[in-house]
Amino acid sequence: MKYDIIIVGAGPGGIFSAFELTKLNSNLKIAIFEAGNPLEKRKCPIDGVKVKNCIKCPTCAIMNGFGGAGAFSDGKYNITNQFGGSLYEYIGKNEAIDLMKYVDEINLKYGGEGTRLYSTADTKIKKMCLENGLHLLDAQVRHLGTDINYIVLENLYNYLKDRVEFFFRTPVERVEKNDGGYTIITADGSYDCDKCIISVGRSGSKWMETVCNDLDIPTKSNRVDIGVRVELPAEIFSSLTDELYESKIVYRTAKFEDLVRTFCMNPHGAVVNENTNGIITVNGHSYEDPAKHTENTNFALLVSKHFSEPFKDSNGYGESIARLSNMLGGGVIVQRFGDLTRGRRSNAERISEGYVTPTLAATPGDLSLVIPKRILDGIIEMIYALDKICPGTANDDTLLYGVEVKFYNMEVEIDKNLETRNKGLFVIGDGSGVTHSLSHASASGVYVARYIAESMK
Numbered sequence: 001m002k003y004d005i006i007i008v009g010a011g012p013g014g015i016f017s018a019f020e021l022t023k024l025n026s027n028l029k030i031a032i033f034e035a036g037n038p039l040e041k042r043k044c045p046i047d048g049v050k051v052k053n054c055i056k057c058p059t060c061a062i063m064n065g066f067g068g069a070g071a072f073s074d075g076k077y078n079i080t081n082q083f084g085g086s087l088y089e090y091i092g093k094n095e096a097i098d099l100m101k102y103v104d105e106i107n108l109k110y111g112g113e114g115t116r117l118y119s120t121a122d123t124k125i126k127k128m129c130l131e132n133g134l135h136l137l138d139a140q141v142r143h144l145g146t147d148i149n150y151i152v153l154e155n156l157y158n159y160l161k162d163r164v165e166f167f168f169r170t171p172v173e174r175v176e177k178n179d180g181g182y183t184i185i186t187a188d189g190s191y192d193c194d195k196c197i198i199s200v201g202r203s204g205s206k207w208m209e210t211v212c213n214d215l216d217i218p219t220k221s222n223r224v225d226i227g228v229r230v231e232l233p234a235e236i237f238s239s240l241t242d243e244l245y246e247s248k249i250v251y252r253t254a255k256f257e258d259l260v261r262t263f264c265m266n267p268h269g270a271v272v273n274e275n276t277n278g279i280i281t282v283n284g285h286s287y288e289d290p291a292k293h294t295e296n297t298n299f300a301l302l303v304s305k306h307f308s309e310p311f312k313d314s315n316g317y318g319e320s321i322a323r324l325s326n327m328l329g330g331g332v333i334v335q336r337f338g339d340l341t342r343g344r345r346s347n348a349e350r351i352s353e354g355y356v357t358p359t360l361a362a363t364p365g366d367l368s369l370v371i372p373k374r375i376l377d378g379i380i381e382m383i384y385a386l387d388k389i390c391p392g393t394a395n396d397d398t399l400l401y402g403v404e405v406k407f408y409n410m411e412v413e414i415d416k417n418l419e420t421r422n423k424g425l426f427v428i429g430d431g432s433g434v435t436h437s438l439s440h441a442s443a444s445g446v447y448v449a450r451y452i453a454e455s456m457k
């Protein structure tokens with residue numbers, strides 16, 4: 001079977017490349033191969049009653065399937081070059097912002113209309129942060145919310161399904177070069193194409209490495225971010241979240257001069273498990289619909305680690321720390337801040353007596369047995385720094401879930417067209433190691449689609 005273009009992975013990168021290709025040239029024959037399920041069949045078995053913890057399904061309903069890792073996310077589309085990836089280094093700052101704005105327009109057109117766009121421009125919070133040794137990064141953020149994000153994906157699927165051939169539950173095993181194009185090999189058969197776009201996200205990181213080895217594509221090790229998810233009463237952070245929704249704040253620790261940053265803020269949200277290659281870590285999301293709001297706000301505090309010589313496996317380091325928490329807690333561990341600073345583990349009784357009700361059923365334990373001292377010291381310092389702008393952050397009952405690990409794919413060598421040294425083979429989205437957010441991954445999809453459509457005229 002022969003296609004003009006085959007896309008591997010139906011996350012935001014794959015979806016937006018398909019969307020733009022079909023808009024620019026409706027005659028192109030396009031197929032998308034996706035390891036996971038269609039959107040409506042993506043159901044995590046954890047129901048809190050019969051199944052309380054992750055049972056390690058062969059493909060994770062949260063990470064894999066139409067919509068990719070972002071399908072049940074909070075749907076925060078950050079329009080900025082200051083975080084979320086380094087796409088701008090390849091395509092230029094203005095182009096990157098223009099593409100993110102274009103993605104925003106499509107999201108609004110396909111169900112996101114009426115959702116709020118927050119901005120750090122002209123905020124007094126920036127000054128307040130600076131006065132307390134904290135740095136607020138500039139961004140606009142469209143908050144779709146988990147519910148509207150789902151509707152946008154449904155609408156995009158309804159648009160694409162008659163224009164693109166979908167192969168769900170069909171992980172691509174290998175990509176081989178053929179005369180003038182590529183052969184995509186799956187357990188069910190082989191498919192040829194002139195051009196191939198790989199957009200396999202973080203869950204496809206190990207597979208991406210094998211593709212790079214097979215096709216002789218150079219890679220570089222990337223960083224890994226390690227930390228905790230903080231959960232506290234929503235009122236404590238409301239001065240930030242009411243105005244900005246999500247704020248990316250960076251703090252340089254006094255002790256080690258390490259940078260600690262806030263990440264993925266979810267006002268009135270819920271803390272959730274995340275399964276990456278069988279390792280359980282923590283994440284968070286929230287709904288746009290007020291009926292689904294919780295009383296808590298959650299956000300991550302992360303420290304980046306980058307290894308190069310002689311040890312290069314930054315992700316392996318992060319995985320080992322996450323495995324340790326899985327070994328001690330059977331999954332994610334939760335600890336009260338007051339227990340952590342007093343050097344004692346949390347137990348079920350102390351958690352239930354606390355004034356913050358956990359939104360995730362995690363195992364009470366001791367994060368100091370899991371997270372390296374230097375990282376944990378930085379996190380504790382930052383909690384006290386945040387307490388100055390949002391008093392109450394350092395309360396004893398503030399909950400810390402661990403570990404939160406942000407794995408980054410190794411950086412694949414691609415050129416300014418996001419094309420590998422094998423002509424016609426493009427690597428986009430988080431799978432390239434270049435992006436790590438919904439907006440950057442989606443923008444990279446549009447960018448490559450425009451380049452391919454132009455070159456196939």
Ligand SMILES: Cc1cc2nc3c(=O)[nH]c(=O)nc-3n(C[C@H](O)[C@H](O)[C@H](O)COP(=O)(O)OP(=O)(O)OC[C@H]3O[C@@H](n4cnc5c(N)ncnc54)[C@H](O)[C@@H]3O)c2cc1C
Binds near residue numbers: 201437
């Ligand atoms: C719980 C959670 C919340 C998040 N919240 C936010 C947020 O609010 N804002 C934000 O900017 N980012 C958020 N992120 C990150 C965001 O989801 C990702 O940056 C984004 O989805 C990356 O898009 P992508 O297309 O590159 O990859 P992905 O979304 O990971 O999609 C890749 C797809 O490829 C498929 N695949 C992998 N290997 C193969 C293979 N061999 N064959 C076929 N298919 C394959 C996978 O099944 C997957 O569906 C969140 C992530 C999680 C997990």
